[in-house]
Amino acid sequence: MPEFLFRVHRSALLPALDAVIEAVDQRATIPILGNILLVPKGSELTLRATDLAIEVETSCELLEAASGSGLTVAGSGLRDIVKNLPENAEVVFSPGAFPDQVRIQSGRSRFSLLTLPEKDFPLIGDKVSGSNLQLEIAPLIDAFMRVLYAIREDKTRNYLSGAFLHPHDSTRISVVGCDGHNLAASRVEAGAEVAFPPVIVPIRTVKAVKKLFGDSKGRADVTISDAMIRIALNGVTLVSKLVDGIFPDYARVIPPRTNHAAVASVATFKAAVSRVCLVAGDLEKDTIKLQLAPGSLKVSMNTTAGEEAAEDMPVDYSGEPVEVGFNGRYLTAMLSSVGTQDVEMHLSDAVTPGLFRPTIDRDEQFVLMPRRL
Structure with missing residues (x-):
């Protein structure tokens, strides 16, 4: 058994944990959905979390890896530990005293956390295949935020519980929110010809896109299928299931312009x-x-x-x-x-x-x- 599994600097690990924690099921009835998967490979550590509705994957640089074996640990517990370590801390992951345990050490601080097998960790991101787009992330997030006020969770009309995305014309995408009282529509220039099925992105995913990519610039790789969407940029990948429903014909609600505005x-x-x-x-x-x-x-x-x-x-x-x-x-x-x-x-x-x-x-x-x- 190796003396340690891998070493990583807190400054590299904490941002990665902050990203994937978005997909951790905080009230998990299935224990592994409350865990984060950690897989060391070469000079990088891959982190992934999912609650089966969304999945977030990212990576960070390792100081050293002695094992390529993956493990899963409680997401909130690990993030809290790393967050409370000194800013210049190095974090060492080692085998625990028992088979289903990992030892985490930094300076004089030592923690032992329970683990679950890597093979039991679910994966939804490999099921996304469909239309591929390259979109500037900042205008897309801006459009999401413009229409967010008009979206709310609606259990009786689940098709209103998300942002409606569809091609507006050959080069523009419409982003629409509607809750029956408000309607907001914003168009995003795609910069190229667009063609994908109309989809409804859940409100939780809309907020996750803002949190994960709000400070990012550049073009994101976006894949849209009938049931899922994947957005990847700067080493972070977000995969989400879509709302199953048919969005209403919102254009009928938009009144014509008056002669005197x-x-x-x-x-x-x-x-x-x-x-x-x-x-x-x-x-x-x-x-x-x-x-x-x-x-x-x-x-x-x-x-x-x-x-x-x-x-x-x-x-x-x-x-x-x-x-x-x-x-x-x-x-x-x-x-x-x-x-x-x-x-x-x-x-x-x-x-x-x-x-x-x-x-x-x-x-x-x-x-x-x-x-x-």
């Missing part, structure tokens, strides 16, 4: 909505009223308890007066996703959904369902 400052509008909502007793019941008139927008609320708040703000508008009601929380979330200084509003009447668009250089649409005044 109103243009308002996003910051001013958002601040006015936030202040008016201060009197709300229940944002699910109390409605924000927008009264649009040439040159001005009145934002007001009359609560079910009889309290009132109102604020006037300037807008660039020359059309007919319009009154419409919206949920204040949804309106604030939508405005937070607009990426330009000003927002273009298309409001027709009290029963037509409101259409909101960035004013320059962004191919995005935000739709908000009206509420009865």
Whole structure:
């Protein structure tokens, strides 16, 4: 039996653990799904975790490897140990006192953790085969974040519990979120011809993409099949199952542009909505009223308890007066996703959904369902 299995520096191991911990099942009823697989090979250590819905794999540089045998250990426990070691620590993995045990030592600190066999560790990443794309990761993440507010877990309508991806045209991809009250659509330039089946990426995976690749730049390798998606960049690979369902024909919900759009400052509008909502007793019941008139927008609320708040703000508008009601929380979330200084509003009447668009250089649409005044 070797004296040790491998040695690794904390500064290399901790970022790798932070990446794969995203796929560890923290409430695992199947013990091995709470573990991380560690496989030393040459000068690298491969780390992998999966809960059978998503899988994350990455690697880090080893200081030395004495064995090519893999092992699995509790993910959260290992990460906590490494995180609490000194920044300049070297971590040595050695055989434990018993067969199903690994000894972890750094300086004067020693830990013994239980292990499970490498052969029992599941793998879902090898099942992905389909359309291959090369996409700039930053615009894709930006699009995910623009539509995230319009996605929520829905057990009765699981097809709404993710971001809808589909080719918008030959070179653009649409990323869409819809929860029945909000709709957000953002287009991503692919830089090449795109062709893949429309898919729904789970909300958890959307958030994992942001966490794993949010600071990255460059083109990611993206593979999309009918049931799975794989994204690989800078030595990190994320594999995820897709939502099984058919996304609604969201284009039917998007109203046409009006002849006279109103243009308002996003910051001013958002601040006015936030202040008016201060009197709300229940944002699910109390409605924000927008009264649009040439040159001005009145934002007001009359609560079910009889309290009132109102604020006037300037807008660039020359059309007919319009009154419409919206949920204040949804309106604030939508405005937070607009990426330009000003927002273009298309409001027709009290029963037509409101259409909101960035004013320059962004191919995005935000739709908000009206509420009865």
